[in-house]
Amino acid sequence: MLRFDHFNFNVLDxxxxxxFYSQALELKPVKEKNAADGSFRLVYLGDGESDFRLELTWLRDRTEPYDLGEQEFHLAFRTDRFDELLERHRAMGCVCFENPGMGIYFIEDPDGYWVELVPDKH
Known part of the structure; x- marks a missing residue:
């Protein structure tokens, strides 16, 4: 067996x-790991639908924003509530790119990571 398990974003706060992930995408913590010395904290978020998880990694000694390079990577969600979520994300001010021709859009999280939203009909 070989299957996807999780993807990691390092975060400052x-x-x-x-x-953000609770409000924007309704992701909830499903697992957590904390270093005994407090040097890091890992929180795995789940969507309640699949086994895939987003790992948020916090490092105590990190004070500078992460360099995301040219932002040529992203996480994507498929949804049957596309219009509802687009309205929510516009109200939150986190929509960073819309591509009506492809029928998709992206939101940006507090650390600058992009997340794509794809309608279920794609």
Whole structure:
């Protein structure tokens, strides 16, 4: 067996990121690991539909924003609530790119990571 398990985003402010992912994408913590010395904290978020998880990694000693390079990577979600979520994300001010021709859009999280939303009909 070989299957996807999780994807990682490193974040500067874990509580801010947890709030964003809960509000924007309804992701909830499903597992957590904390270093005994407090040097890191991992929180795995789930969608309640699949086994795939987004791992948020917080490092105590990290103070500078992460360099995301040319942002040539992203995480994508397929949804049957595309219009509802687009309206929510516009209200949150986190839509960073829309491509009506392809019928998709992207949101940007507090650390600059892009997340694509794809309608279920694609």
């Amino acid at each position: 874990l509580e801010r990121s947890l709030k």
